[in-house]
Amino acid sequence: MATVVHSKKSCVVNPLKMSQPIGGALAFMGLRGAMPLLHGSQGCTSFGLVLFVRHFKEAIPMQTTAMSEVATVLGGYENVEQAVLNIHKRTKPEIIGICSTGVTETKGDDVEGYLKLIREKHPEVADLPMVYVSTPDFKDAFQDGWEKTVTRMVEVLVEVPDPAKRNAKRVNVLPGSHLTPGDLDELRTIIEDFGLIPSFLPDLAGSLDGHIPDEFTPTTIGGIGVDEIAAMGEAGWTIAIGAQMRRAAEAMEKKTGVPYRLFERLCGLEANDEFIMFLSQISGRPVPRKYRRQRGQLVDAMLDAHFHIGGRRLAIGAEPDLLFDMSSVLHEMGAHVTAAVTTTHSPVLERVHTDEVLIGDLEDLERLAKERECDLLITHSHGRQAAARLNIPFYRAGIPMFDRLGAGHQLSVGYRGTRTTLFTIANLLISDHEANHDATPDTWRTDGTHAAPMH
Numbered sequence: 001m002a003t004v005v006h007s008k009k010s011c012v013v014n015p016l017k018m019s020q021p022i023g024g025a026l027a028f029m030g031l032r033g034a035m036p037l038l039h040g041s042q043g044c045t046s047f048g049l050v051l052f053v054r055h056f057k058e059a060i061p062m063q064t065t066a067m068s069e070v071a072t073v074l075g076g077y078e079n080v081e082q083a084v085l086n087i088h089k090r091t092k093p094e095i096i097g098i099c100s101t102g103v104t105e106t107k108g109d110d111v112e113g114y115l116k117l118i119r120e121k122h123p124e125v126a127d128l129p130m131v132y133v134s135t136p137d138f139k140d141a142f143q144d145g146w147e148k149t150v151t152r153m154v155e156v157l158v159e160v161p162d163p164a165k166r167n168a169k170r171v172n173v174l175p176g177s178h179l180t181p182g183d184l185d186e187l188r189t190i191i192e193d194f195g196l197i198p199s200f201l202p203d204l205a206g207s208l209d210g211h212i213p214d215e216f217t218p219t220t221i222g223g224i225g226v227d228e229i230a231a232m233g234e235a236g237w238t239i240a241i242g243a244q245m246r247r248a249a250e251a252m253e254k255k256t257g258v259p260y261r262l263f264e265r266l267c268g269l270e271a272n273d274e275f276i277m278f279l280s281q282i283s284g285r286p287v288p289r290k291y292r293r294q295r296g297q298l299v300d301a302m303l304d305a306h307f308h309i310g311g312r313r314l315a316i317g318a319e320p321d322l323l324f325d326m327s328s329v330l331h332e333m334g335a336h337v338t339a340a341v342t343t344t345h346s347p348v349l350e351r352v353h354t355d356e357v358l359i360g361d362l363e364d365l366e367r368l369a370k371e372r373e374c375d376l377l378i379t380h381s382h383g384r385q386a387a388a389r390l391n392i393p394f395y396r397a398g399i400p401m402f403d404r405l406g407a408g409h410q411l412s413v414g415y416r417g418t419r420t421t422l423f424t425i426a427n428l429l430i431s432d433h434e435a436n437h438d439a440t441p442d443t444w445r446t447d448g449t450h451a452a453p454m455h
Contacts (some may be wrong), residue, residue, distance in 0.1 A: 030202020
C-alpha cells in the first residue's frame, strides 16, 4: 500500500497538473454541437485552447466571457449574458457548457442565477440547454474538472425514464479523462460485438478523432447528442471506467435507477478478462472467438515483453487514474515503480504498487527518477527535457502530447491496446539498451581493424 504525500516546496517549478476548467471544457467537447465557455479572463481560455490544438491537431471550439479587472470586481452577469447571446446568434449550438475559473470563483459569481435571469430576459435562449459547473483552478486538477462536469451533465441533462422504455441492450459508458478517442472507438467495437448498444458520455471519439467534416461548423463536429443523453436513463447498465467516474455513475443510478459497474482500469490481462466476462454476462452471449484469439496474443506479448520490462525501475507522472492504470500493468510485467508523482487526491493512489506517491510537479519527478536511478520515464510531453537530462527512454502518456502525431488515437484499453502498450514500451527499452552498450558485430575485433586470433 502506497503512502500519499504532498510536495513541501513553496512553489511549483515545472507543472505536471492542468487546471479543472480545462478538464471540464474537454468533457463538454464530447457533446454534439457543443460550445464550451470559460467564465474568466481571455488568457484562461487562450492557454487551454492552445493546449488542446497542439495535442489533438484539430480546430477546437472554446469561448470566453472575457472578464476584465472591473467586471471581475463588480460581477460578471453582463459578460455571461453577452457571451451566451453571441454564441447563440453566431454558432447556433445545441448546448453551451460553462466552466468557472479562479477569478470568478474568488469573486463568487452566482452563475446559476445569471442563467436563470438570462432565460427570463431573452426568450430566444429560454430552451437552449446550458450546463454550469463550478471548476475553480486554484484547487484540484484536470481529472477533477472532468469528473465534476460529467456528473453535472447527468444531473441536468438525463431525464427520469419511463420504466416501460427500459432496454436491456442499451449500455451507458462513462469514460474517464485518461481515455483517448482511440480507446473509446475500441470500447465501442467490443461492446457492440456483444450485441449491446453503447452510449458514451462524453464521446470524444465522435468529436476529436481527427475526421474531416463535410462542411465547417464552429461547434463540436460530433459526439453524443443532448437527446441521447436525456434517454440514458432507459439503459440496462452503466459502465464507469476509472475511479474518477464513480460519482457520475452514482448520480445516474440515483436519478434513473440504472445499476452501474465500475472498472478502475482496462489496461492489463486480468482487468480485461473481468470486462469481457461482464459483457458476456449482461448480454447473455458467449465471448466472440476474436477476443479469445486477442487474449492469446496478449499472453504471448506479455511473455515476449517481460524479458525487457521485468526488473526495470520506472518513474511515472500522471493524473491518478492514468498513474494507476500504467503502474498496475507494468507491475504485472515485473517492473518496479520507484518514482510516482500525481496531481490530485484519489482513492486509487493508495493501491499503486510503490512505497510513496507524491502530489507534486515534474521537477519532483525528475529528482526522484535521478535519485532512484530509473530506467524509463512516463509522463506527458512536458517531461521530454527531463528524460533527455536523465538520458533514459521516454514514453509519452496523457495530455498534452504535442511533439508527436496521433495522440488522439493512442490505444491502451482492451487486449489489443494492452498488447500495443507493452510492445511500445519494450521496444523503447530495447533501443536504449542498444544505444548505450558497446556490443556490436565489431566488438570481436581487438583494434577495430584486425580480427582477433582464434585459439
